[in-house]
Amino acid sequence: MDINMTNALVYLVDDELAVRDALTLLLKTSGFAVISYDSAEAFLNNYVADQPGCLILDVTMPVMGGLELQEELVKRNINIPIIFISGNADILNSVKAIKAGAVDFLEKPFDNQMFLQRINDALKKDMLARKQRT
Secondary structure (H helix, E strand, C coil), X not given: CCHHHCCCEEEEECCCHHHHHHHHHHHHHCCCEEEEECCHHHHHHHCCCCCCEEEEEECCCCCCCHHHXXXXXXXXXXXXXXXXXXXXXXXXXXXXXXXXXXXXXXXXCCCHHHHHHHHHHHHHHHHHHHHHHC
């Protein structure tokens, strides 16, 4: 992780405990600060807009899926870089996510180094966007 992103936070939203635990461990051992949630609703209830970061978001979850959360974030004018992850990705959902502004759409299982690079890129994008808004 780059030194200038030490206050950035990776939000991880996935309903599968094993996936959350594995990715949280990967992110923490790679130097990222991470908070994980088991639902889109839990993320929405705890998100702090002035905290630089990015969102790792599962597509398929009960109640509110990843694409629905993305739509809600757009409605609320919350501009956080989103990297979608999915165990059963399809072209339609990936295109929809990217067209709505997601920075990437990765199919599980994915290469850990590529995943970490995508997160680094997303955090840089968020920091740059925040600088331009101020």
